Amino acid sequence: MAQALVVEDNASPYKGQEVVWPVTVLEVPPVFVYAISLWEKTPYGLKTVSQIDSKIHPKHLSRVYTPTKKEKNAAEEVKKFEGRIAQVRLLCATQPWKINLKKNPDFFEVALGGSAEKQKTKALELLGKEIGAKDVFSDGEVVDAIAVTKGKGWAGVVKRYGVSLNIRKASKSRRHGGSIGPERQAKVMYTIPRAGQLGFQKRVDRGKRIVKISDDFKTLRAFDNYGLIHGSFVVLKGSVPGPQKRFVLLRKQIFTQPAVKAIEVKQLIA
Numbered sequence: 001m002a003q004a005l006v007v008e009d010n011a012s013p014y015k016g017q018e019v020v021w022p023v024t025v026l027e028v029p030p031v032f033v034y035a036i037s038l039w040e041k042t043p044y045g046l047k048t049v050s051q052i053d054s055k056i057h058p059k060h061l062s063r064v065y066t067p068t069k070k071e072k073n074a075a076e077e078v079k080k081f082e083g084r085i086a087q088v089r090l091l092c093a094t095q096p097w098k099i100n101l102k103k104n105p106d107f108f109e110v111a112l113g114g115s116a117e118k119q120k121t122k123a124l125e126l127l128g129k130e131i132g133a134k135d136v137f138s139d140g141e142v143v144d145a146i147a148v149t150k151g152k153g154w155a156g157v158v159k160r161y162g163v164s165l166n167i168r169k170a171s172k173s174r175r176h177g178g179s180i181g182p183e184r185q186a187k188v189m190y191t192i193p194r195a196g197q198l199g200f201q202k203r204v205d206r207g208k209r210i211v212k213i214s215d216d217f218k219t220l221r222a223f224d225n226y227g228l229i230h231g232s233f234v235v236l237k238g239s240v241p242g243p244q245k246r247f248v249l250l251r252k253q254i255f256t257q258p259a260v261k262a263i264e265v266k267q268l269i270a
Helices: 059-063 074-079 116-126 157-161
Strands: 002-007 018-027 031-042 045-053 085-093 107-111 142-148 202-214 233-237 249-252 265-269
Touching: 002 202, 018 265, 031 116, 045 074, 045 085, 074 116, 085 116, 202 265
Parallel strands: none
Antiparallel strands: 002 018, 002 265, 018 233, 031 045, 031 085, 085 107, 142 202, 142 249, 202 233
């Protein structure tokens, strides 16, 4: 994390004044579209009918991924399923080797908007190409951050759910919670706080505003437990889930968005 000196543009007593925001710097190497998947509607929901691989792949991708079929013409393969396709999705891989982070990529799927015909056209256009952060997002936009949180192992009910301690003389243990339910029904309801895994869970952090998307990584210092930034980066207002060097997926906000307004950044204090 870092700090950014910006001009406040929200409806607050500080609107129009310079304020300091806590921000998170995320390194964003371009992702590679290594395949597209075709989906059709069935009585049991959507079902994959075909996957079309790109004819070219980064060499590091072959460490963990083997194309399903040999090289073929993508446009001709799509025509075979004319009239059946309900959705077309992009299969993407990160390229962490471009920022000297690691060699094995992370994989994820991206749905496309619009009609099935528009999705096909767009997917064929992007197949085998790289997509950068600036191709998708813009300064001032609000996005959702999806990541796996920091793992904290097994935790009791006090740490995990914040329940009150028992009184000093009421029980042998003060941190075991109180009653876990009545005698009947003869079961423990899922709503009762119980000890268990805390952290290392997938979470969606909604409403993170993009302060800045930049390629000027040489102006940033080395970050603790991470090191130097080696490529394009995104600056988000606030924090995101997970520790350093863990994969974070940014997506467009699924709710109705207000008009995007770029933020006037005076200084990024990294």
